[in-house]
Amino acid sequence: xxxxxxxxKIWDAHVAHESEDGTCLLYIDRHLVHEVTSPQAFEGLxxxxxxxxxxxxxxxxxDHNVPTTLDRVSGVIxxxxxxxxxxxxxxxxxxxxxxxxxxxxxxxxxxxxxxxxQGWTLPGxxxxxxxxxxxxxxxFGALAHGIGTSEVEHVLATQTLIQKKSKNMKVEITGKxxxxxxxxxxTLSVIxxxxxxxGTGYVIEYCGEAIRDLSMEGxxxxxxxxxxxxxxxxxxxxxxxxxxxxxxxxHAPKGAAWEAALAxxxxxxxxEGAHFDKVxxxxxxxxxxxxxxxxxxxxxxxxTATVPAPESFKGGKVEAAxxxxxxxxxTAGQKLTDIQIDTVFIGxxxxxxxxxxxxxxxxxxxxxxxxxxxxxxxxGSGLVRAQAEEEGLADIFKEAGFEWRLAGCSxxxxxxxxxxAEGERCASTSNRNFEGRQGYKGRTHLVxxxxxxxxxxxxxxxxxxxxx
Amino acid sequence: MxxxxxxxxxxxxxxxxxxxTDMIIPKVxxxxxKRSGLGVNLFDEMRxxxxxxxxxxxxxxxxxxxAAEILVAGDNFGCGSSRExxxxxxxxxxxxxxxxxxFADIFYNNSFKNGILPIVLPQEAVDVxxxxxxxxxxxxxxxxxxxxxxxxxxxxxxxxxxxxFKKHCLMNGLDDIGLTMENVSAIDSYEATAKAQFPWI
Numbered sequence: 081x082x083x084x085x086x087x088x089k090i091w092d093a094h095v096a097h098e099s100e101d102g103t104c105l106l107y108i109d110r111h112l113v114h115e116v117t118s119p120q121a122f123e124g125l126x127x128x129x130x131x132x133x134x135x136x137x138x139x140x141x142x143d144h145n146v147p148t149t150l151d152r153v154s155g156v157i158x159x160x161x162x163x164x165x166x167x168x169x170x171x172x173x174x175x176x177x178x179x180x181x182x183x184x185x186x187x188x189x190x191x192x193x194x195x196x197x198q199g200w201t202l203p204g205x206x207x208x209x210x211x212x213x214x215x216x217x218x219x220f221g222a223l224a225h226g227i228g229t230s231e232v233e234h235v236l237a238t239q240t241l242i243q244k245k246s247k248n249m250k251v252e253i254t255g256k257x258x259x260x261x262x263x264x265x266x267t268l269s270v271i272x273x274x275x276x277x278x279g280t281g282y283v284i285e286y287c288g289e290a291i292r293d294l295s296m297e298g299x300x301x302x303x304x305x306x307x308x309x310x311x312x313x314x315x316x317x318x319x320x321x322x323x324x325x326x327x328x329x330x331h332a333p334k335g336a337a338w339e340a341a342l343a344x345x346x347x348x349x350x351x352e353g354a355h356f357d358k359v360x361x362x363x364x365x366x367x368x369x370x371x372x373x374x375x376x377x378x379x380x381x382x383x384t385a386t387v388p389a390p391e392s393f394k395g396g397k398v399e400a401a402x403x404x405x406x407x408x409x410x411t412a413g414q415k416l417t418d419i420q421i422d423t424v425f426i427g428x429x430x431x432x433x434x435x436x437x438x439x440x441x442x443x444x445x446x447x448x449x450x451x452x453x454x455x456x457x458x459x460g461s462g463l464v465r466a467q468a469e470e471e472g473l474a475d476i477f478k479e480a481g482f483e484w485r486l487a488g489c490s491x492x493x494x495x496x497x498x499x500x501a502e503g504e505r506c507a508s509t510s511n512r513n514f515e516g517r518q519g520y521k522g523r524t525h526l527v528x529x530x531x532x533x534x535x536x537x538x539x540x541x542x543x544x545x546x547x548x
Numbered sequence: 549m550x551x552x553x554x555x556x557x558x559x560x561x562x563x564x565x566x567x568x569t570d571m572i573i574p575k576v577x578x579x580x581x582k583r584s585g586l587g588v589n590l591f592d593e594m595r596x597x598x599x600x601x602x603x604x605x606x607x608x609x610x611x612x613x614x615a616a617e618i619l620v621a622g623d624n625f626g627c628g629s630s631r632e633x634x635x636x637x638x639x640x641x642x643x644x645x646x647x648x649x650x651f652a653d654i655f656y657n658n659s660f661k662n663g664i665l666p667i668v669l670p671q672e673a674v675d676v677x678x679x680x681x682x683x684x685x686x687x688x689x690x691x692x693x694x695x696x697x698x699x700x701x702x703x704x705x706x707x708x709x710x711x712x713f714k715k716h717c718l719m720n721g722l723d724d725i726g727l728t729m730e731n732v733s734a735i736d737s738y739e740a741t742a743k744a745q746f747p748w749i
Contacts, residue, residue: 096738097731103713105731107738109749117631119581128725133735137749145579161579168581205749212630212654228632228658229583230724238728240735244711246653276566277624277650310627312653333748341748376566395671396565396622403564493629495575502598514570514628516593 083351085248086317087283090223094206105240109205112191113140115169117210121233122172133239138178142166143190144495146183148458148485189461189487192216192429199329203318203345213429215306219299221318221348247357249282253290255364260545263298264528267305268370272380279311286316290364296325297435304430305511308377317349371541372513372526374404383543387414408523416541423506424455424536428492431509432460434467436529441473443533449481450539456483458490494518507535550663551721555644557617559689560607561681568628573637587640612684620681621648626655635662645691649674660714673706
């Protein structure tokens with residue numbers, strides 16, 4: 081048998097039907113659902129008189145629209161359209177009999193944080209969701225990617241997706257990371273090296289010592305942003321850390337089933353000599369704490385750098401960079417550390433897990449944020465929030481001057497009231513710095529949680545290594 | 549889904565690279581529970597000022613491009629969010645085909661499900677068609693899915709590749725779910741095997 085990549089193995093184990101032209105029906109083990117990309121899909125089922133084929137494999141949670149202010153416990157969402165969407169998910173979950181974590185449930189949170197936390201996401205699975213950041217779940221060695229609403233309806237009705245196989249890409253991060261460098265810096269640096277379209281048509285497998293050394297939380301951060309590099313999915317082979325994380329989770333197997341699962345999971349790695357269509361290698365030692373300066377995640381540089389000149393790029397990127405500098409209100413040659421900020425957002429499916437909050441709190445301990453700074457922490461789930469409170473992290477944030485919010489997507493995409501006003505500039509632990517992403521004419525600089533905390537204290541983008 | 553065979557129409561030039569789905573349809577319009585009516589908000593933040601007035605120099609606001617049915621766009625069109633609201637908005641506006649050097653995967657798939665044909669061509673071909681689109685409403689471009697060609701207003705022909713299954717579905721306006729249901733026995737038997745092999749799932 082010819083050697084296989086991890087992606088090949090998971091793919092092969094899920095092909096339910098293959099046509100002569102190579103079009104496959106790929107079986108889906110877990111379908112995660114949120115309120116924004118699902119209403120039209122459920123409506124489609126109703127109109128066609130179809131049922132959800134595997135409700136026991138379908139998990140829904142509202143996250144994009146939900147307010148994160150403490151008054152949401154009253155259960156009423158002020159924005160009417162948001163309320164209608166969340167109400168629609170409530171009703172659809174009930175009508176179609178799928179697993180559901182309502183806003184009032186302490187387990188509610190961002191769908192990509194809830195899935196792993198509850199043990200829905202396990203190695204070797206196929207996981208989809210009507211959300212591009214589904215790539216997050218690849219950290220478990222699960223083939224996980226975002227789909228559109230038509231595909232959401234297709235998976236609800238058939239538990240399969242019509243797919244053709246992607247190509248294999250290996251991203252290896254060798255050696256050790258230097259102090260102050262995190263999973264976020266790895267994933268942004270990879271996008272900086274490949275560009276936002278570099279992964280288009282590929283499934284990425286991240287490997288190498290620096291990836292192995294990451295916690296599960298860090299691995300989720302890396303895979304989460306695979307999509308920002310154009311790859312639908314990112315994968316990391318499961319290992320003892322993965323198994324340890326999964327063990328005992330509410331929906332993880334137990335007893336003999338656990339042993340059987342474990343035996344299978346241990347076969348999930350890329351065979352020696354397996355073929356990759358593209359290979360990228362970065363040295364862990366070369367990665368610095370990074371920050372984005374423009375309006376695409378590929379616009380990333382070490383914090384010690386200066387804003388680049390548009391003329392230093394090629395092709396269509398020259399105009400795009402000019403537009404980005406104009407939008408961001410920056411000039412070429414400006415030191416990144418001279419960029420003043422007024423808002424700090426810590427949260428999102430990229431960096432809303434407990435380890436992220438610990439990293440930020442470590443920097444903030446005993447310090448105050450800059451006068452006039454608006455800073456908020458939005459934990460990724462109710463359980464992350466509870467754990468952070470138990471560990472005393474919430475007190476550190478509050479004493480420093482941060483708002484301590486309830487779980488949701490919040491200012492990552494600003495569909496709820498957490499938004500930037502025109503011209504406001506934010507150091508954000510989220511995943512996209514697109515124009516208007518965090519609010520109309522808002523300006524986003526993507527950073528790690530520790531870098532966000534450092535910026536909150538000084539009032540400008542800051543090299544966190546100077547504060548360690 | 550509407551069938552797609554051939555379009556002869558106005559092409560609007562959008563040379564900007566990395567046009568993301570947040571640009572195509574900003575999040576404030578994702579709060580709908582319907583698929584229809586999003587065309588008016590297509591490219592909303594580029595197309596209107598905060599008072600809702602049209603921004604005159606945005607391409608689709610120019611008189612010659614208001615009825616555009618084809619977009620010629622910069623690299624990596626449709627990157628970012630998986631929101632199918634992006635092709636819904638494009639289709640509702642009247643866009644039937646998009647030409648670029650590359651598309652983001654999820655957007656590419658979503659387009660086919662909504663009767664929009666995304667066409668990948670080499671840089672040199674896109675450059676020629678971009679120039680052609682810049683001529684305005686007198687220059688009609690033709691997209692022929694059956695023949696897999698794009699023809700400029702000057703008659704220059706470019707061949708493109710498209711997955712045969714996607715082409716078949718688009719040309720016949722086929723519903724994916726209906727097609728998959730024809731293979732339901734394969735899904736049943738996969739489930740039975742998987743249940744024995746992976747009982748924990």
